Amino acid sequence: xxxxxxxxxxxxxxxxxxxxxxxxxxxxxxxxxxxxxxxxxxxxxxxxxxxxxxxxxxxxxxxxxxxxxxxxxxxxxxxxxxxxxxxxxxxxxxxxxxxxxxxxxxxxxxxxxxxxxxxxxxxxxxxxxxxxxxxxxxxxxxxxxxxxxxxxxxxxxxxxxxxxxxxxxxxxxxx
Amino acid sequence: xxxxxxxxxxxxxxxxxxxxxxxxxxxxxxxxxxxxxxxxxxxxxxxxxxxxxxxxxxxxxxxxxxxxxxxxxxxxxxxxxxxxxxxxxxxxxxxxxxxxxxxxxxxxxxxxxxxxxxxxxxxxxxxxxxxxxxxxxxxxxxxxxxxxxxxxxxxxxxxxxxxxxxxxxxxxxxx
DNA sequence: TCCTATAGTTGGCACTGACAACAATGCAGG
DNA sequence: CCTGCATTGTTGTCAGTGCCAACTATAGGA
Numbered sequence: 001x002x003x004x005x006x007x008x009x010x011x012x013x014x015x016x017x018x019x020x021x022x023x024x025x026x027x028x029x030x031x032x033x034x035x036x037x038x039x040x041x042x043x044x045x046x047x048x049x050x051x052x053x054x055x056x057x058x059x060x061x062x063x064x065x066x067x068x069x070x071x072x073x074x075x076x077x078x079x080x081x082x083x084x085x086x087x088x089x090x091x092x093x094x095x096x097x098x099x100x101x102x103x104x105x106x107x108x109x110x111x112x113x114x115x116x117x118x119x120x121x122x123x124x125x126x127x128x129x130x131x132x133x134x135x136x137x138x139x140x141x142x143x144x145x146x147x148x149x150x151x152x153x154x155x156x157x158x159x160x161x162x163x164x165x166x167x168x169x170x171x172x173x174x175x
Numbered sequence: 176x177x178x179x180x181x182x183x184x185x186x187x188x189x190x191x192x193x194x195x196x197x198x199x200x201x202x203x204x205x206x207x208x209x210x211x212x213x214x215x216x217x218x219x220x221x222x223x224x225x226x227x228x229x230x231x232x233x234x235x236x237x238x239x240x241x242x243x244x245x246x247x248x249x250x251x252x253x254x255x256x257x258x259x260x261x262x263x264x265x266x267x268x269x270x271x272x273x274x275x276x277x278x279x280x281x282x283x284x285x286x287x288x289x290x291x292x293x294x295x296x297x298x299x300x301x302x303x304x305x306x307x308x309x310x311x312x313x314x315x316x317x318x319x320x321x322x323x324x325x326x327x328x329x330x331x332x333x334x335x336x337x338x339x340x341x342x343x344x345x346x347x348x349x350x
Numbered sequence: 351t352c353c354t355a356t357a358g359t360t361g362g363c364a365c366t367g368a369c370a371a372c373a374a375t376g377c378a379g380g
Numbered sequence: 381c382c383t384g385c386a387t388t389g390t391t392g393t394c395a396g397t398g399c400c401a402a403c404t405a406t407a408g409g410a
Contacts, residue, residue, distance in 0.1 A: 033332075037329075068388075085366080085391095104388080124202070134332060152313075154204070157215055160308065257398050358405090369392105369394095375388080380384105
């Protein structure tokens with residue numbers, strides 16, 4: 001599966017080298033994309049009274065429905081303390097409500113308020129229309145295929161890095 | 176461009192509605208992908224002694240060669256003050272050098288040190304091998320096509336949101 | 351020379367994100 | 381019942397991000 005490098009056959013394209021080249025291209029493209037979108041998000045979300053992280057949290061709560069803090073933190077790949085503070089800010093701004101859990105008195109139940117839902121919808125509409133304008137230049141087949149591919153990449157990455165692999169850090173020794 | 180919703184013809188698929196659906200799918204997929212990759216980056220870069228932003232800056236300097244601070248800031252879509260501080264940290268850690276510009280005494284020239292280059296290569300190798308493992312499950316055509324598509328999306332987004340469009344904020348009124 | 355533009359730095363603020371310590375419960379076992 | 385351990389969230393602390401605004405120093409033109 002992973003041997004055969006070194007001398008190499010050189011004549012025909014070796015699948016190994018091909019895969020490596022593809023991986024490098026993918027790396028470059030993904031870096032670019034993520035960086036551009038991070039910026040775009042900062043830019044387009046901030047002016048709606050919430051930060052990017054806050055918006056992610058809001059989106060997650062809308063998507064998930066009422067949730068506990070730990071669930072939310074896991075969904076966002078954040079430490080629970082960070083999640084707690086993000087929620088605190090959203091609560092202060094009136095977009096999320098924290099109510100005590102009826103059975104487990106340790107737990108809280110996070111819900112999106114009406115204002116929160118409105119904000120979420122507004123931001124979503126905004127970003128979707130952005131994509132829409134962008135897609136207008138794309139061929140219909142590509143427009144259809146793009147989301148599938150992106151999701152597949154995201155899923156693959158998630159199952160490797162995310163909860164799946166577990167052991168996360170330092171495949172290469174740090175200095 | 177944006178009318179015709181409500182009653183709609185229903186019979187044949189209208190291109191407008193199709194485009195809208197595609198845009199929504201793309202939005203969802205991109206959100207997911209960006210979120211997962213942000214997390215993965217936090218996770219895989221942090222253990223190399225630099226933060227994600229610092230790593231982006233290092234990568235940009237390697238890519239660009241010696242640059243001024245404003246150039247770097249623009250490349251990273253950051254305010255120059257932020258860039259200045261990021262560079263300060265990288266300098267403290269010994270990965271970047273700030274030297275005075277020979278002709279313009281206001282300017283600095285940022286260069287990557289040998290240690291910085293080594294760190295960059297190590298991180299890059301790490302992330303590329305991550306992509307590689309991930310790509311192993313993909314069909315060869317998809318592996319080839321993915322980077323092209325991602326880059327195209329990134330470019331499109333950049334030219335709209337980025338320097339191109341300029342006017343950035345609030346297409347929808349804030350609350 | 352004086353005025354304006356440009357390159358960077360610094361102060362200040364709010365927020366992010368991680369880790370550690372902690373309070374308040376829940377949930378057994380004895 | 382009571383003790384010990386696990387779990388849910390919150391808070392303290394620290395480093396870093398990111399923006400705006402103010403500032404210094406220099407460049408460059410009128």
